[in-house]
Amino acid sequence: MTRSCPPHDLLMTYAAGTASEGAGLVVATHLALCPCCRAQVNEMEQMGGALLERACGEQPVSQTCREKVMAMLDETTPPPSAITPTETSLCRVLPAPLRDYVGCGLSKVSWKKLTGAIDRIVLKECHEGRAQLMRIKAGSRMPEHGHTGPEYTLVLQGAYRDQGQLYRRGDVSCCSASTIHQPTAEATEDCICLVVTEGKTKPTGLLQRLACMVTGF
Amino acid sequence: MPVAKKSLATTRYPPLTARMMPPDVSPAAPTAVTPAPPTAADMDGLLLRVAAHDKAAFSDVFDHFAPRLNAYMRKLGADATQAEEVVQETMLQVWRKAGHFNAAKASASTWVFTIARNKRIDLLRKARHPEVDLDDPALVHAQVETDRAASDPAETRSTTDALQLAIASLPPEQAELIQLAFFEDKAHGEIAGLRKLPLGTVKSRLRLALGKLRHQLKKRETA
Numbered sequence: 001m002t003r004s005c006p007p008h009d010l011l012m013t014y015a016a017g018t019a020s021e022g023a024g025l026v027v028a029t030h031l032a033l034c035p036c037c038r039a040q041v042n043e044m045e046q047m048g049g050a051l052l053e054r055a056c057g058e059q060p061v062s063q064t065c066r067e068k069v070m071a072m073l074d075e076t077t078p079p080p081s082a083i084t085p086t087e088t089s090l091c092r093v094l095p096a097p098l099r100d101y102v103g104c105g106l107s108k109v110s111w112k113k114l115t116g117a118i119d120r121i122v123l124k125e126c127h128e129g130r131a132q133l134m135r136i137k138a139g140s141r142m143p144e145h146g147h148t149g150p151e152y153t154l155v156l157q158g159a160y161r162d163q164g165q166l167y168r169r170g171d172v173s174c175c176s177a178s179t180i181h182q183p184t185a186e187a188t189e190d191c192i193c194l195v196v197t198e199g200k201t202k203p204t205g206l207l208q209r210l211a212c213m214v215t216g217f
Numbered sequence: 218m219p220v221a222k223k224s225l226a227t228t229r230y231p232p233l234t235a236r237m238m239p240p241d242v243s244p245a246a247p248t249a250v251t252p253a254p255p256t257a258a259d260m261d262g263l264l265l266r267v268a269a270h271d272k273a274a275f276s277d278v279f280d281h282f283a284p285r286l287n288a289y290m291r292k293l294g295a296d297a298t299q300a301e302e303v304v305q306e307t308m309l310q311v312w313r314k315a316g317h318f319n320a321a322k323a324s325a326s327t328w329v330f331t332i333a334r335n336k337r338i339d340l341l342r343k344a345r346h347p348e349v350d351l352d353d354p355a356l357v358h359a360q361v362e363t364d365r366a367a368s369d370p371a372e373t374r375s376t377t378d379a380l381q382l383a384i385a386s387l388p389p390e391q392a393e394l395i396q397l398a399f400f401e402d403k404a405h406g407e408i409a410g411l412r413k414l415p416l417g418t419v420k421s422r423l424r425l426a427l428g429k430l431r432h433q434l435k436k437r438e439t440a
Contacts, residue, residue, distance in 0.1 A: 031349045051395070095353055
């Protein structure tokens, strides 16, 4: 089975801690589903450790910093409360990092209608971009671009086809705002995806929805 | 006041007093000969003792990592105060979570690196670093045990040492890019702009560098 994985440089920025939170969410969720990328990211983190050890140089810390840390060693932190499994934690469709952002199991998501064929919830929106969960009706076309920066799509359930290539659970595709494509959800079941866009999002108000209706969603 | 150290298995550390000198004081005479840096084995041993709440061991771990973490944060653009804030929180996390450190799975420096990476995102970017949960029921496991070689602490340590040597022997144009990728909060595109290189060149050099390192590690495993 060929797998569509995040590009190498995205994995590197994730390992280095320089990716945006949205891109990090896509990568981490993909990692839960892809042992191969997990191994790659582990190697990159080892690299980070080796660089910290040998290539960073040293910048002595102030005496105050050291004293502060030593003084806090005796403070006890309360033990973590026992985690009881809940419907959320038992949800097998949403892997762990994503589950925290959604805040509930898939069956409890309060979807908002974007168009006749697309429901969504916005997980996080900030200056870096927007992360949303989308549900596209079986056989329907995926949303038009609503962003100016890169867009990452991770499939969680169902599948979609884009220019002949099939994207299934765990697959990630990356595109820019200028990419011309018309991805379509497979007719077998609704397709649920994590969609993260970076940079400014274009308004998805009435005008956009009208445009979607005209183009045949 | 420096506390008298218990004797360690290794004699690689300079006396505590020398290392606690404030940064703005230049010693009039040369201090003790700089020892070789601690090996991965030394660090693993220290962290085991930190897990048992040994403050002297933690003091040594602090003295090793704090200046490195500080330099790392400054490279990523933090000012002196911000950098020390991250160092402080990272080292406290090391103290609290030393019991969770697994020498078979990762080297001490990798573990500390990931803590610092996440703390920096938390404190300075006010964001989160989404993490995989290896106990997640939704986790897809490897079909073949891919990290067999990493299930033994001794193997992990020799991999770590080999990795550090391999990094030191990378061609300069690859080494520099690795440094930029990790130490500058810049996307590959920005690195390309800075170095006046095509983006494709930056990406392929990084891939080459990582591939080279992976190859070195595999050579050692089969040697």
